[in-house]
Amino acid sequence: xxxxxxxxxxxxxxxxxxxxxxxxxxxxxxxxxxxxxxxxxxxxxxxxxxxxxxxxxxxxxxxxxxxxxxxxxxxxxxxxxxxxxxxxxxxxxxxxxxxxxxxxxxxxxxxxxxxxxxxxxxxxxxxxxxxxxxxxxxxxxxxxxxxxxxxxxxxxxxxxxxxxxxxxxxxxxxxxxxxxxxxxxxxxxxxxxxxxxxxxxxxxxxxxxxxxxxxxxxxxxxxxxxxxxxxxxxxxxxxxxxxxxxxxxxxxxxxxxxxxxxxxxxxxxxxxxxxxxxxxxxxxxxxxxxxxxxxxxxxxxxxxxxxxxxxxxxxxxxxxxxxxxxx
Amino acid sequence: xxxxxxxxxxxxxxxxxxxxxxxxxxxxxxxxxxxxxxxxxxxxxxxxxxxxxxxxxxxxxxxxxxxxxxxxxxxxxxxxxxxxxxxxxxxxxxxxxxxxxxxxxxxxxxxxxxxxxxxxxxxxxxxxxxxxxxxxxxxxxxxxxxxxxxxxxxxxxxxxxxxxxxxxxxxxxxxxxxxxxxxxxxxxxxxxxxxxxxxxxxxxxxxxxxxxxxxxxxxxxxxxxxxxxxxxxxxxxxxxxxxxxxxxxxxxxxxxxxxxxxxxxxxxxxxxxxxxxxxxxxxxxxxxxxxxxxxxxxxxxxxxxxxxxxxxxxxxxxxxxxxxxxxxxxxxxxxxxxxxxxxxxxxxxxxxxxxxxx
Numbered sequence: 001x002x003x004x005x006x007x008x009x010x011x012x013x014x015x016x017x018x019x020x021x022x023x024x025x026x027x028x029x030x031x032x033x034x035x036x037x038x039x040x041x042x043x044x045x046x047x048x049x050x051x052x053x054x055x056x057x058x059x060x061x062x063x064x065x066x067x068x069x070x071x072x073x074x075x076x077x078x079x080x081x082x083x084x085x086x087x088x089x090x091x092x093x094x095x096x097x098x099x100x101x102x103x104x105x106x107x108x109x110x111x112x113x114x115x116x117x118x119x120x121x122x123x124x125x126x127x128x129x130x131x132x133x134x135x136x137x138x139x140x141x142x143x144x145x146x147x148x149x150x151x152x153x154x155x156x157x158x159x160x161x162x163x164x165x166x167x168x169x170x171x172x173x174x175x176x177x178x179x180x181x182x183x184x185x186x187x188x189x190x191x192x193x194x195x196x197x198x199x200x201x202x203x204x205x206x207x208x209x210x211x212x213x214x215x216x217x218x219x220x221x222x223x224x225x226x227x228x229x230x231x232x233x234x235x236x237x238x239x240x241x242x243x244x245x246x247x248x249x250x251x252x253x254x255x256x257x258x259x260x261x262x263x264x265x266x267x268x269x270x271x272x273x274x275x276x277x278x279x280x281x282x283x284x285x286x287x288x289x290x291x292x293x294x295x296x297x298x299x300x301x302x303x304x305x306x307x308x309x310x311x312x313x314x315x316x317x318x319x320x321x322x323x324x325x326x327x
Numbered sequence: 328x329x330x331x332x333x334x335x336x337x338x339x340x341x342x343x344x345x346x347x348x349x350x351x352x353x354x355x356x357x358x359x360x361x362x363x364x365x366x367x368x369x370x371x372x373x374x375x376x377x378x379x380x381x382x383x384x385x386x387x388x389x390x391x392x393x394x395x396x397x398x399x400x401x402x403x404x405x406x407x408x409x410x411x412x413x414x415x416x417x418x419x420x421x422x423x424x425x426x427x428x429x430x431x432x433x434x435x436x437x438x439x440x441x442x443x444x445x446x447x448x449x450x451x452x453x454x455x456x457x458x459x460x461x462x463x464x465x466x467x468x469x470x471x472x473x474x475x476x477x478x479x480x481x482x483x484x485x486x487x488x489x490x491x492x493x494x495x496x497x498x499x500x501x502x503x504x505x506x507x508x509x510x511x512x513x514x515x516x517x518x519x520x521x522x523x524x525x526x527x528x529x530x531x532x533x534x535x536x537x538x539x540x541x542x543x544x545x546x547x548x549x550x551x552x553x554x555x556x557x558x559x560x561x562x563x564x565x566x567x568x569x570x571x572x573x574x575x576x577x578x579x580x581x582x583x584x585x586x587x588x589x590x591x592x593x594x595x596x597x598x599x600x601x602x603x604x605x606x607x608x609x610x611x612x613x614x615x616x617x618x619x620x621x622x623x624x625x626x627x628x629x630x631x632x633x634x635x636x637x638x639x640x641x642x643x644x645x646x647x648x649x650x651x652x653x654x655x656x657x658x659x660x661x662x663x664x665x666x667x668x669x670x671x672x673x674x675x676x677x678x679x680x681x682x683x684x685x
Contacts, residue, residue: 065643066643115457116403117660119458120656121660123602124652124654124656125657131647262463296477297477298473301469301470304462304469311451312454
């Protein structure tokens with residue numbers, strides 16, 4: 001009985017972790033749906049957003065390290081702090097600027113290239129942004145605090161204790177992440193279904209040329225999609241940054257989002273959520289039951305192997321569009 | 328005026344289909360080999376061997392292997408680091424278990440073992456394609472590194488979890504372990520690199536290479552004209568993994584002397600070799616060497632300029648290096664998706680016409 005209770009606690013926490021994976025995966029799906037680009041840089045975008053947010057919040061001087069190295073000065077900070085909400089808004093603006101830059105400098109020149117070339121270009125972009133983020137704001141581990149509650153949720157503990165006699169450990173941050181993710185998905189779905197720009201976005205996703213011929217600006221839509229993806233990255237960056245500090249490893253969650261996408265299908269927003277939940281629960285339960293037998297740390301590969309085995313039977317993922325190939 | 332086919336008459340089919348149809352190219356090839364074997368081993372210093380030449384040769388082998396898979400076979404793989412680890416750990420286990428057999432044979436055997444592992448992880452390629460496959464090969468990367476970290480048998484239960492290259496000799500010369508001379512390291516790697524490049528060149532222009540390219544260009548169409556996708560894809564994975572395994576074995580036993588799976592063979596290794604292939608040129612033997620040379624020399628060069636000449640802190644130089652590598656990749660993909668090899672080809676084309684514009 002105890003074993004079962006522990007397992008259900010692991011299950012609940014797995015669901016929460018899954019939501020966090022889904023947040024990153026969402027950004028991937030958005031860009032893939034609208035431009036057919038598989039954006040490897042999504043994780044680094046989250047890292048970059050989190051770094052920028054901390055930098056703005058604490059009034060750091062951008063490129064301080066570089067300026068000091070060249071001129072021999074010792075500047076590091078403007079000496080003010082920016083309130084969280086304003087800092088988030090400013091960071092969102094930076095992400096929009098970044099989206100415009102990416103579109104004009106990279107994507108515009110790669111229109112019509114094979115998907116795999118685009119994929120590799122985003123890997124290059126990821127390296128570039130990683131270096132840029134570090135040079136701009138410094139590579140040290142930063143703590144991010146935008147006022148989200150953290151620590152064990154007493155309400156959930158008391159509630160589960162009353163129900164089963166054993167209080168579950170649930171992080172309040174995870175609960176918040178779940179709520180925010182739900183709101184984000186609802187907003188995104190509403191945007192793509194009920195607004196003019198959302199319809200234009202879906203048209204572009206369907207067929208670039210047809211969309212162009214009815215007067216939809218491809219470039220505007222791409223900038224818009226990358227801005228939204230940057231915003232989703234910001235949300236993911238805030239969540240993960242609050243959870244485990246803003247550091248390089250944040251960009252590696254992109255690698256974790258890949259199996260999530262493969263499970264859910266690259267083109268489906270609900271797929272990203274369901275895939276994230278399956279991976280989150282799966283890896284936590286696997287670690288709980290099998291991990292101790294094989295030496296632990298199975299979370300490093302479980303998601304990939306699961307996705308691999310799954311794909312062999314259903315190559316388009318759970319909710320992906322059926323792949324039809326013609327010669 | 329020298330760089331011409333004119334006057335160089337081919338009198339047999341053999342001459343006609345040789346790798347270097349131009350006389351100057353042939354001479355350049357032989358001169359390069361002569362310098363590489365006859366001059367460099369006598370003048371090489373420890374710094375040049377360890378910083379540039381040995382890593383260049385080893386990564387060139389790895390890039391050749393990955394190029395066979397990605398550039399010729401069209402199967403994108405991100406598992407290179409994991410497969411290199413298989414080569415390294417196989418060499419370690421073999422050479423500690425059978426110390427009386429030459430290390431060079433063990434390295435080749437390790438390549439064979441890696442080929443088998445590669446075929447196993449390549450099996451899903453029959454069902455999934457493109458970047459679905461790229462992500463699936465990440466499973467190989469993470470699983471293999473985890474395996475070598477968690478199962479003590481692979482590192483002979485050593486306390487540190489590291490594997491250390493034992494001292495081995497070949498014809499009286501030390502070729503492995505801390506006492507190895509710079510020229511010995513260089514020569515071993517050179518022999519493997521030249522031999523494997525020769526194999527790769529001849530495989531890719533023969534039946535096997537044509538099958539791989541057919542599969543790369545369109546696998547369904549290839550299947551219809553009679554290329555068996557099973558054998559073509561699996562042989563591409565096998566040959567590629569063999570090369571990568573040998574590179575991993577050399578990296579561990581000759582170059583580094585010690586290795587730890589997640590440190591030495593992490594996901595960054597996979598990306599590094601992939602970038603070498605992209606920058607060098609997909610589907611080109613020369614490109615594999617050019618890409619490896621570029622990405623081995625670039626950090627050394629940047630470090631010398633930024634840290635040595637300008638006196639910047641090393642971490643700043645490292646970040647700038649990331650930016651430059653990233654920007655270069657994007658730049659190459661935009662300007663010349665076929666990489667350095669294509670630039671070289673264009674230069675040669677211009678040279679043949681010079682001094683005329685057409």
